[in-house]
Amino acid sequence: MAPTVPSETTMMRRAAVVVGLASLLAGVAATAGGAVRFRATNAASSTAGGKRFGRDVGVAYSRRVLSDASSFCWKTFNQPSPGPGSRKPVSSVTLVVEDIGGVAFTSGNGIHLSAQYVGGYSGDVKTEVAGVLYHEVTHVWQWDGQGQANGGLVEGIADYVRLKAGYAPGHWVKPGQGDRWDQGYDVTARFLDYCDSLKPGFVAQLNAKLKGGYSDDFFAQILGKNVQQLWQEYKAKYGA
Known part of the structure; x- marks a missing residue:
């Protein structure tokens, strides 16, 4: 008996399921290790820098970088899990792109990125923002004596x-x-x-x-x- 060949519609549905599962797993990975949540917001979307951020970097990419940078910090600091004697009890890391000067600053678990800096950067802005976020995420997790x-x-x-x-x-x-x-x-x-x-x-x-x-x-x-x-x-x- 000849094998049944799935229809194009069936194959598309299966592909959609696979993509959906991949997205779900990515979300789980992002919140693993103490259920840390990562959020990013572009509060300067009407400015030139905010528009460039939305076009060349994006909220979704930034959220992924926050997660990856946090995992990298935990590895660098040998803090595989939360708890006494290990890493800080932080439940969320947030990024807000704002129409401010400078480059970026971190207060508590909140990172503030300058839309003006993004707008004026002359090189690969996506890579630069990733580097800035790795620096700022470290401030969230490091101890400061x-x-x-x-x-x-x-x-x-x-x-x-x-x-x-x-x-x-x-x-x-x-x-x-x-x-x-x-x-x-x-x-x-x-x-x-x-x-x-x-x-x-x-x-x-x-x-x-x-x-x-x-x-x-x-x-x-x-x-x-x-x-x-x-x-x-x-x-x-x-x-x-």
């Missing part, structure tokens, strides 16, 4: 996550460049990457210590050398 941590270190850790995720822009400093280890952003990110190369998992251990407070001595506790010595050795390695 109960407000005592050096601001340059806090920003450096956020850029370290962006660096390791593959979103470091071409204008960042090269390894070894910079004036101080706690200069912040790309300078500190490169230094932290060096420290992590000395002891893989260093940044995760540093972040864990930052849950309860801050001391420059954390570097010595983890790596056996004070931070100034590490900085000098880092500079010497790259001849900077």
Whole structure:
């Protein structure tokens, strides 16, 4: 008996079911690990930057980046699950695109992205926004020494996550460049990457210590050398 060939309509229905299941699974993945929800809103859709965001980036893509960046942070900080001694008890991460200056800022679990920055960016804006979101999502999940941590270190850790995720822009400093280890952003990110190369998992251990407070001595506790010595050795390695 010859096999029955499904009609075109039946095949289309099956394909629709597969797509629907894939979307459902994607939604489950996005809310896994403590049922974290990710939301994005374009509140500047009438502006030039807001229109470019809607056209070249989009709310759906941004929501996916929030989820992916959160998972990357949990992996980087060795925080596979929520709970005491692990990651922050955050139930949602939100993004709002607004008609504001600057680039972006994070307050609590809310990220605010500048539509003006999106509108004026001259390169691949989709990739740039993804990199900015990886940085800002890190601020949602990282510990800051109960407000005592050096601001340059806090920003450096956020850029370290962006660096390791593959979103470091071409204008960042090269390894070894910079004036101080706690200069912040790309300078500190490169230094932290060096420290992590000395002891893989260093940044995760540093972040864990930052849950309860801050001391420059954390570097010595983890790596056996004070931070100034590490900085000098880092500079010497790259001849900077």
